[in-house]
Amino acid sequence: MSNQGAGALIDATVRPRRLARIFSRDHTVIAKQFFAMSIFFLFAGGLLALFVRWQLGFPGSAVPVPFNFLMTRTMAPGGVIAPDAFNGMFTLHATFMVYFAVLPMLVGALPNFVLPLQIGSPRMAFPTLGMLSFWLSLLGGLLMIATYFVDGGPASTGWTAYAPLAAVSHYTGSSAGQNLWILSLAILGIGLILGAANQVVTIVNHRAPGLTMFRLPLTVWSFLVTGLLVLLALPVITAAVGMLLMDRTLGTSFFVPAGLSVSGSPLAGYAGGGQPLLWQHLFWFFGHPVVYIMILPGMGVVSDVLAVFARKPLFGYRAMIYSTFAIAGLGWLVWGHHMFQSGMNPLLGTTFMASTMAIAIPSGVKVFGWLATLWRGQIRFGLPMLFALAFLLTFTVGGLSGIFMASTPVDAFIHDTYFIVGHIHYVLFGGSLFAIFAAIAYWFPKATGRMLGERLGRLHFWLTLAAFNCTFFPMHILGIGGHMRRIYDPTVYAFLRDLQPVNTFITISAITLGFAQLLLVANIFLSLKNGRRAEPNPWRAATLEWTLPSPPGDGAFAVVPEVHRWPYDYSLPNAIEDYLPQTSLHVNGTGTGTDS
């Protein structure tokens, strides 16, 4: 608990020089930078998704004005998206969303803002690392945007970049695009690793006196576990894309087997002897943990929001912590469930099947724990709560659809179909993104000093919830009907023609969903200007950040707080103040459940 000298450091970071302000080492500034970046990529990625949906819903019709401004003549001759452009768009969509929207939000914006405040520290452990972490991520992001405009178009091998499709440039139209894609990810990877190291060390070293590990709110626990996952998983992908780049540019053959041909003639320039499946193993060894990196912070936020808005202690606090670790731990043993059809020995497949199903148990512990938290609560429906409840439901659906795919024989049928796309979006949109929305609404007053507008917020919530389900639920039906993912033109398949109305419906819903997100941005800007002023503790929450003014300003925790209790003392119904802040010394007869 080393807070010595923190004040001096802050003085150094807020030096009024402009450069120092842009390359700020102040964690709140870094958080805002990450936030802006993430929101930008959210919209850019969303726009790309709508292009993809346009082609699927209305195959062969021109992208309507004014949205065709992004269509170059080679990408969309006559305004109709060409196959390679389509492939590039779904690749870039997923890449933007996973790597440049959700990860920077959950490993960048959220921890940088919330984490120090929740542990009573005036700063993050390594301000310079934090600054570098953002600028590297942004550099990665800019490179990724550049791929859209280079000759040959963006990478078009999916966000999974399977070899040898992605390892040999002859197999796709994009050459520079794919190379830049790799470089961009490597740089982002380094950025996120720096951020995660910062995050983990901050939690371990910078907790306020009295804030023992078992007095940490679930949000902080999830930052800790996520940070560890990033530290272990991102180096794998960073190394793997490095190998991929060497295969592409230096003629190594990590992922290239011998004897390949390109349109009928032997592929020159490769010694061969590599393993295409090695890429898949490396990718998913990173890729599965990364899905937990994307969901665990959300689970933490939702745990806290549910407790605050149900005015009840989080049910099974320790079970929640242990299940977080269980999910993160098991997450390392399940990567093979993405590869059941890739030629895996069935015995090995069986172990991956078992480990994947095992994850249902800690996930269930969480879901039922959340339900039990609501039981006999005193539920208020602020915006954060609405998104948290929606998260609970959509995550349940996403988790359950995961069981379908964990069952290998069923997966043999639905693997690489729209069922998977449905699953992904229930957990990533309905999960991660709903939790991010909850977090935005929850900490907006703390960050800005204004409340996020309720009315516009509710409109955004209900529209999003409805459009979300209309967009992604029917995808399961398409998948079961045999509709593959990543296909440019579903109408060339006779038996999918009957399903085309579903595709059209999904596209219309998706467009609605996309435009509904403008409400969020409008709400943020309107609230910044005219929002109701926020009190220090508008939600009557017990964690440390709410003891500070809103916004906390530069002097946050200049006086180091002392912590006396766990973060969930809400179990005091019908009292005037039905909760006790973590800093409260007051001993109350009904204050059960403090840590032992």
Add this chain to the structure above:
Amino acid sequence: MWNFPLLPDQASTFAGRVDGLYFFLVALTAFFTVMISLMVAFMAIRYRESNTKVNRDNPLPENPTMEAVWIGVPLVIVLVIFFWGVNIYFAIARPPANAVDMYVTGKQWMWKIQHPTGQREINEIHVAVGQPVRLTMISQDVIHSFYVPAFRVKQDVLPGRYSQLWFEPTKPGIYHLFCAEFCGTKHSGMIGRVVVMESADYERWLAGGSSNGGSLGQTMADAGAQIFEAQGCITCHKMDDASRAPILKGLYGKSVALNGGETVIADEQYIRESILRSGAKIVAGYGPIMPVYQNRISEDELMQLVSYIKSLGGPATGTPAATPSAAPASETKGTPAAAKPAQNVNEPSRNK
């Protein structure tokens, strides 16, 4: 309004079994989704802040019994799913002994199929009802995936390595064959069909030959035998003399002792690898004298060679029955190789 089937046809022996598990999962999912939604709705209404008339006796924030229940019940459910799934999974992984072999080569963006009897097809595969089929598949370039929704089977087709898939069609008809693994620009155009015929029709089809892809004009094994001669394999691999190189008769399916001391089973994959780069696994007692055939033999020809070596028989058990020698050779005689010469018939070997 419009009619779409919720599931594709059930046209293989797996389809019913997979769908059984699938519907169980649907029921389970529906149950939990409805249950949890109702619970959330119920609590949201009953315990809303403005409802002051409800019992809010402060329950404990932990309850080991309840937690045991919601750990135990999902555990049992998951175990049921696991064993149910494994059962089908293993069935899908184990081709029966009476399966006929067929050979599939995938490439950007086309499927090529070879029947042991010499028929070749492009983007089409003819099979008979009730006759299990075992596919040996490889890709010439990127990863593809052989996917027949009506059969509920899908298997990635890798470059540099054989993968295998089997099914037993149960219903005559024409079914869609797709590539399910994203494979580049024209991925969505990599379409084919599986034609399932009554046995008699199938025999007739075999006799008449493929209209799409032509024919080798001989069995695959015979074609393989020719390559075996043309490439000079025969100069070392003799039928009766193992002094220069191992005898290949009876090799298929046998376990082979290697120089390094390990043993391997001589399956298709091993045979393929030994032809291309014999140096990787050298049979005990031999030196690394065999030439490298990498880039000198096409994947299609390799399959013919493999088929030939398989036709030389294997150890007493376990060889798929329909080795080409068992196929009615007379019938294939009637298929003129001229059917469609333009389309990759007898792709010239890449001797350079």
